[in-house]
Amino acid sequence: MNAMMIAASVCLIAGCLLTLVAAIGVARFPDMLARMHAATKPQVLGLMLLMAGLAFGLGSSQLTWKLVLVVVFQLLTAPVAAHMVGRAGYRTGKVRSDLLVRDELTEDLERARLRKES
Amino acid sequence: MSGRGRWDWLQRVPMAVWMTAVWVLLWGHLTVANVLTGVLVSVLLLWVFPMPRVGFEGRVSLIGxxxxxxxxxxxVVRASVSVAIRALRWRQTPHGAVxxxxxxxESDLFLTLTAELTTLVPGSFVVEAHRFTGTLYLHVLDVTRPGALERARHDVFEQERRVMYAFATDADIEAAGFEPRPWRLRSRGGRTRTRMTRERSSYERGKVLPRDGEDES
Structure with missing residues (x-):
């Protein structure tokens, strides 16, 4: 077993573990906003590690570029996806406000609504 | 073609280059035929679906x-580890805050970049971004420790500072109230200057409170 294979195995196992933890987080966290944290952060790093593992294991330069592309698009789209889900959930009242210590967005929306009415 | 039309097309060149690069990477071979079809496809796409200009007036700094x-x-590594620890700590329920x-x-581009990067770094993700006031609303995962809110705010400013050090002109950095780039006095690196239209001037940015149903973010 050479060094490349060891690096590949380490990356693949670590990536799988992180993806598993992300899934556990999504299932376990109490509300939607907290779940989006689990869906963006460990998931992105997990995917990066999996792609790195594949690149080490396959050792073909053509494929490496495609894997880099996968990671780039994941970095670009994951925050936008989380933002869209969070925003839609927030505006349709899917947020458990009892878990929020402070909520300045609701304060501002409230204030803007009152000003509009007066 | 009028001068204005040609300028419009010149501004789309970076987009066409990026799309061609993706095309070539997806095919996997750097051949003349691939590059030519890539250029053709990207010009076609830009012609059929013209995208709004973002407006970039900046100075790319390599060090930044x-x-x-x-x-x-x-x-990204720190964020993943911290969220993973929170996910595996069974007895504690995280208490967040918005x-x-x-x-x-003042720029849309820096607002977008800062928002994207803030979602990837520890502790926070963007719930709402309000363009006219340049305000981000963040959800912070766990604020049970004292001073966590201040730290989250501070982190966003630091992130914005790094984004501006990487892409903004010295004048914009000064206008935003950050110190000038610390390496500017010594280094001449990254002298690329790009000037393009600024879509939004500062007088448009009166402080407007976010309203329901307003689709500006």
Whole structure:
């Protein structure tokens, strides 16, 4: 077993573990906003590690570029996806406000609504 | 073609280059035929679906970009580990908060970049971004520790500072109230200057409170 294979195995196992933890987080966290944290952060790093593992294991330069592309698009789209889900959930009242210590967005929306009415 | 039309097309060149690069990477071979079809497809796409111009008036600094990317990689690892620990700590329920962070710069591009990167770094993700006031609303995962809210705000400003050090002109950095780039006095690196239209001038940015149903973010 050479060094490349060891690096590949380490990356693949670590990536799988992180993806598993992300899934556990999504299932376990109490509300939607907290779940989006689990869906963006460990998931992105997990995917990066999996792609790195594949690149080490396959050792073909053509494929490496495609894997880099996968990671780039994941970095670009994951925050936008989380933002869209969070925003839609927030505006349709899917947020458990009892878990929020402070909520300045609701304060501002409230204030803007009152000003509009007066 | 009028001069204005030609200028419009010139501004789309970076987009066409990026799309061609993706095309070639997806095919996997750098051949003349691939590049030519890539150019053809991207010009066709830009012609059929013209995208709104973002407006970029900045100065790319190589050191700034390296610092930004390096810090981003470290932060992604830190963020993943911290969320993973929270997810595996069975008995504790995280108590979050939604905070408002008014950004300092005026540009849409820096607002977008800061929002994207803030989602990837520890502790926070963007719930709502309000364009006219340049305000981000962040959800912070766990604020049970004292001072966590202030730290989250501080982190966003630091992120914005790094984004501006990487892409903004010195004048914009000064206008936003950050110190000038610390390496500027010694180095001449990254002298690329790009000037393009600024879509939004500062008088448009009167402080407007976010309203329901307003689709500006």
């Amino acid at each position: 970009v390296v610092l930004l990317t390096g810090r981003l990689l470290v932060d 905070i408002r962070v008014p950004l300092r710069s």
